Amino acid sequence: MPDWEKRFRAPRVGLPEWAQDAPDRSLFVSNATGTFELYAWDRATGAQRQATDRPHGTTDGVLTPDGESLWWFSDTDGDEFGVWMRQPFGGGADKPALAGLAASYPAGLALGRDGTVVIGRSTDDDGSTIHVVRAGAADAAPVEIYRHRESAGVGDLSHDSALIAFEHTEHGDAMHSALRVVRLDGSLVAEMDDTKGGTEELGLTIMGFAPVAGDARLLIGHQRRGRWEPMIWNPETGEESALAIELPGDVGAQWYPDGTALLIEHDFQARSELWRYELADASLVKVDTPSGTVSGATARPDGSVEFLWSSAAHPPEVRSTTGRVVLDPPGFKAPPSVPVSDAWVEGPGGTVHALVQKPAGEGPFPTVFDIHGGPTWHDSDGFTSATAAWVDHGFAVVRVNYRGSTGYGREWTDALKHRIGLIELEDIAAVREWAVSSGLADPERLVLAGGSWGGYLTLLGLGVQPEAWAVGLAAVPVADYVTAYHDEMEALKAMDRTLLGGAPEEVPERFAASSPLTYVDAVRAPVYISAGVNDPRCPIQQVENYVDRLAARGAPHEVYRYDAGHGSLVVEERIKQLRLELDFAQRHVPSQPGQPSQRASHQPVQ
Numbered sequence: 001m002p003d004w005e006k007r008f009r010a011p012r013v014g015l016p017e018w019a020q021d022a023p024d025r026s027l028f029v030s031n032a033t034g035t036f037e038l039y040a041w042d043r044a045t046g047a048q049r050q051a052t053d054r055p056h057g058t059t060d061g062v063l064t065p066d067g068e069s070l071w072w073f074s075d076t077d078g079d080e081f082g083v084w085m086r087q088p089f090g091g092g093a094d095k096p097a098l099a100g101l102a103a104s105y106p107a108g109l110a111l112g113r114d115g116t117v118v119i120g121r122s123t124d125d126d127g128s129t130i131h132v133v134r135a136g137a138a139d140a141a142p143v144e145i146y147r148h149r150e151s152a153g154v155g156d157l158s159h160d161s162a163l164i165a166f167e168h169t170e171h172g173d174a175m176h177s178a179l180r181v182v183r184l185d186g187s188l189v190a191e192m193d194d195t196k197g198g199t200e201e202l203g204l205t206i207m208g209f210a211p212v213a214g215d216a217r218l219l220i221g222h223q224r225r226g227r228w229e230p231m232i233w234n235p236e237t238g239e240e241s242a243l244a245i246e247l248p249g250d251v252g253a254q255w256y257p258d259g260t261a262l263l264i265e266h267d268f269q270a271r272s273e274l275w276r277y278e279l280a281d282a283s284l285v286k287v288d289t290p291s292g293t294v295s296g297a298t299a300r301p302d303g304s305v306e307f308l309w310s311s312a313a314h315p316p317e318v319r320s321t322t323g324r325v326v327l328d329p330p331g332f333k334a335p336p337s338v339p340v341s342d343a344w345v346e347g348p349g350g351t352v353h354a355l356v357q358k359p360a361g362e363g364p365f366p367t368v369f370d371i372h373g374g375p376t377w378h379d380s381d382g383f384t385s386a387t388a389a390w391v392d393h394g395f396a397v398v399r400v401n402y403r404g405s406t407g408y409g410r411e412w413t414d415a416l417k418h419r420i421g422l423i424e425l426e427d428i429a430a431v432r433e434w435a436v437s438s439g440l441a442d443p444e445r446l447v448l449a450g451g452s453w454g455g456y457l458t459l460l461g462l463g464v465q466p467e468a469w470a471v472g473l474a475a476v477p478v479a480d481y482v483t484a485y486h487d488e489m490e491a492l493k494a495m496d497r498t499l500l501g502g503a504p505e506e507v508p509e510r511f512a513a514s515s516p517l518t519y520v521d522a523v524r525a526p527v528y529i530s531a532g533v534n535d536p537r538c539p540i541q542q543v544e545n546y547v548d549r550l551a552a553r554g555a556p557h558e559v560y561r562y563d564a565g566h567g568s569l570v571v572e573e574r575i576k577q578l579r580l581e582l583d584f585a586q587r588h589v590p591s592q593p594g595q596p597s598q599r600a601s602h603q604p605v606q
Contacts, residue, residue: 002392003335003388003392004385004388004389004392004393004578005575006332006334006335007315007334007335007337007385007388007389008385008571008574008575008578009034009571009575010315010331010332010333010334011030011031011032011329011330011331012030012031012315012316012329012334013028013029013030013032013039013318013327013329014028014029014030014296014308014318015028015295015296015297015298015306015307015308015318016028016041016298016306016318016326016327017062017063017298018063018298018300019063019064019065019066019067020065020113020211020257021065021066021067021113022065022066022067022068023043023257023300023301024042024043024044024067025040025041025042025043025063025067025089026040026041026042026043026063027039027040027041027051027061027062027063027070028041028327029059029061030329031571032050032329032330032331033050033053034570034572035054035055035056035057035569035570035571036057036058036059036569036570036571037050037051037052037053037054037057037058037059038050038051038052038058038059038061038070038072039051040070040089040090040091041327042089049091051070051072051087051091052072054074055077055570056077056078056563056564056565056568056569056570057568057569057570058072058073058074058569059569060072060073060106061073062109062111063089064111065111065112065113066113067089068088068089069086069087069088069089070086070087070089071084071085071086071097071109071111072084072085072087072094073085073106074094075565076534077534077563077564077565078532078534078535078564078565078566078567078568078569079534079535079536079565080105080106080489080536080537080565080566081103081104081105081536082103082104082106083096083097083098083101083102083103083104084096084097084098084106084109084119085097097117098117098119098131098133098142099139099140099141099142100141100142101119101121101131101142102123104121104122104123104126105121105122105123105489105490105491105536106120106121106122107120107121107122107128107130107151107152107153107154107491108120108130108153108154108155108166109154110154110155110156110157110164111157112135112157112161113159113161114135114160114161115135115136115138116132116133116134116135116157116161116184117132117133117142118130118131118132118154118157118164119131119133119142119154120152120153120154120166122151122489122490122491123490124489124490126147127147127148127149127150127490128146128147128148128149128150128151128152128153128168128490129144129146129147130144130145130146130147130152130154130164130166131143131144131145132145132164132184132186134184135161145164145182145184145185145186146166146182146186148168148170150168150169150170150171150172150174150494151168151169151174151177151490151491151494151495152166152167152168152169152170153166153167153168154166155167155179155205155206155208156206156208156209156218157209158209158216159209159210159211159212159213159214159215160213160214161184162183162184163181163182163183163189163209163216163235163236164181164182164183164184165179165180165181165206165209165218165235166179166180166182166206167179167180167204167205167206168180169494171193171195171197171198172198172497172498173195173198173201173498174491174494174495174497174498175201175203175376175414175495175498175499176194176195176201176202176203176204176223177203177204177205178191178192178193178194178195178204179191179192179193179204179206179220180192181218181235189235189236190235190236190238192204192220192233194222194223194224201410201414202222202223202224202410203222203223204220204221204222204223205220205221205228206218206219206220206221207219207220207221207230207252207253207254208254208255210255210259211255211257211258211259212258212259215259216234216235216236217232217233217234218232218233218234218235219231219232219253219254219255219262220232220233221252221253223410226409226410226411227249227250227251227409227410228250228251228252228410229243229245229250229251230243230245230251230252230253230262230264231243243262243277243282244282244284245264245275245277245284247264247266247268247275248268249266249267249268249269249407249408250266250267250268250406250407250409251264251265251266251267252264252265252266252267253265253277254297254298254299255299256276256299256303257299257300257301258301260278260279260280261276261277261278261279262276262277262279263275263276263277263287263297263298263299263305264276264277264284265294265297267380267407268407269342269353269407270293270342270353270355270378270379270380270381270401270407271291271292271293271380271381272292272293272294272295272380273286273287273289273294274286274287274289274294274297274305274307275287287305287321288321289307289309289319290309290311290314291311291381292309292310292311292312292314292381292382293309293310293311293380293381293382294307294308294309295308295309295316295382296308304320304321304322305320305321306318306319306320306321306326307319307320310382310383311339311340311381311382311383312337312338312339312340312355312357312381312382312383312384312387313336313337313338313339313340313383314336314383315333315334315335315336315383316382316383334383334385335388337357337383337387337388337391337392338357338358338359338388338391339357340355340356340357340381341355341356341357342354342355342356343355343356343398343431343434343435345430345431345434346430347403347426347427347430347431348426348427348430349403349415349423349426349427350403350412352400352401352402352403352427352430352431353400353401353408354398354399354400354401354431354434355379355380355381355398355399355401356396356397356398356399356435356440357387357388357391357396357397358391358396358397358440359391359392359394359395359396363396363439363440363441363442364436364439364440364441364442364443364445365394365395365396365440365441365442365445366394366395366396366441366442366445366446366447366589366590367395367397367398367435367440367441367442367445367446367447368390368395368396368397368398368447368449368585369398369399369400369428369431369432369446369447369448369449370386370387370390370397370398370399370449370450370454371400371402371424371428371448371449371450371453371454371457371458372399372400372401372405372450372453372454373450373451373452373453373454373455374404374405374406374452374453375402375404375405375416375420375424375453376404376405376406376413377405377406377453378401378405378406378407378408379399379400379401379405380407386578387399389578389582390582393582393586395447395585396435396440396441398431398432398435398440398441400427400428400431402423402424402427402428403415403416403423403424403426403427404416404420404423404424416499417499417501418499418500418501418507418510419510419513419514420499420500420514421456421457421460421514422460422464422513422514424457425457425460425461425464425465428448428457428461429465429468432446432468444470444590445470445589445590446468446469446470447469447470447471447472447473447585447589448461448462448468448469448471448472448473448525449472449473449474449475449581450473450474450475450477451474451475451476451477451567452475452476452477452537452538452566452567453478454475455474455475455476455477455478455529455538456474456477456478456479456516456538458472458473458474458477459472459474459477459478459479459516459527459529459546460514460515460516460519462516462519462523462524462525462527463516463518463519463520463521463522463523464519464522466522466523466524466525467524469525470525470588470589471525471526471527471528471584471585471588471589472523472525472526472527472528473528473581473584473585474527474528474529474530475529475530475531475567475577475581476530476531476532476535476537476538476566476567477516477529477531477538477543478515478516478538478542479516479517479529479538479542479543479545479546479547480515480516480517480542480543480545480546481496481504481511481512481514481515481516481517481542482504482508482511482512482515482517483539483541483542483545484538484539484542485503485504485511486504487539487541487542488536488537488538488539489536489537492537500514516546517542517545517546517549520546520549520550521549521553523550523555525588526556526557526558526584526588527550527555527556527557527558528557528558528559528580528581528584528585529543529546529547529557529558529559529560530559530560530561530562530577530580530581531543531559531560531561531562532561532562532563532564532565532566532567532568533561533562533563533564534563534564534565535564535565535566536565536566537565537566540561543559547559556588558580558584560577560580
């Protein structure tokens, strides 16, 4: 078995979640069976069991505070549209967790210590709704307490289950939420809206109520100083408490279980680290973690911290500040890869950060520009099996944190307005020029690739910059923006209206300028597209529209359609998809400079 396949097949585990009032009971995700599923773990006995078993996998689950039950979200073949199911922690039959609610897209879930349930839903017909089942009324129909056409989502439930905090975008800006705290009957307690009715681009996010009895304080994130950072807000009194955390970059936080301190998650220049912030004296103490990326962390009742860590060279591990590995899955270990280096390139909108991994030897190399999704996301010094596979096959890999990426301040993230897609491509072009001029990349052997938003940028780039790329590899992309808008889930419609300034009927010229379909006849490079037939985010019909246009003019392309949604949770399916991409690229990109490729040959749709 080649190393690149071992990295996918090696058993992995996610960061365990633990029950608030039964900390020995945990829930985690693993691919141990070849499909990512939920596992229940009793730390007291060491017993682990697979809790879910579905053909397309399951990753969304939560424990009740008493640890007696686990809830998991049941959709159909990856379409993200479904209902919450419930099963006993020790095993048993699954049953619908709530009566009287039809299937929907999930929009947050909060489970109270007394049995109170708060559930958020999103549907095309109803928009966003929030429903409550009170303690002692588990079999009663949920009561709707909120409804709005714009996006909203449940954030948390207070320790005594008296207060509900949720985020909403009633002001119409889906990228910058406001906060509302209500009682169980929906009556208002407090509101916080940094957008001032949608007139300012300042967002808020919910990090959690204080985890101790009698404490109504809410930990929230804000952008008032040009980045994400935490503050404490008491919705009952209106008091706001700023925190003295002067670290560069974005800062997140969560409560320690006793409520006396905060676990600080610090993200800067594609690396992350952890700190402990003492609320009594505002002291900040670093939590020891290796250099790389902490993609999740949790503070335990004994004060230790468990965290999921990796670097570009080192596969992920669930570690503890006690010095031990928390979960060590059985079986062989994933082989390491090569470390990452940083490139800082001046672009039209400021300095662009790119991450570079390359094979042994001297360049210029055939180079894959692997473009991240989101767009509100960023690449980091973390392990990715796909990147490692390309390096194994002799390609350098460049990952670009273009304008619109998180982690570089609010202005960088909010730079995407109206000219979406075109803005990101300007930054990618600047990094491409650097990669060629520095001797890293061979200009005749450049591959543009990505998934989701990265797949969208791939197709757009092939049409807008047709001379720049030898091959395009687009996974679950937006290809026809207007059709995608009409077919996608409601929350993404709201995001598109924010990014483009309106719906297609209101700003048709912006949708046209940002749609890959507009430029499809300019595409020269061979194109490979993979798409999930149940994808609610980048629906299949708009991909077919783009493929039809390629086929009509005999442009070289291949399409792989698979029975899942926005990606796959099945290991063998992931390997198959990457194998197809590797094969396509190797057929169309010469292994050595100056060798002919098959760029002119027509590849039929598969």
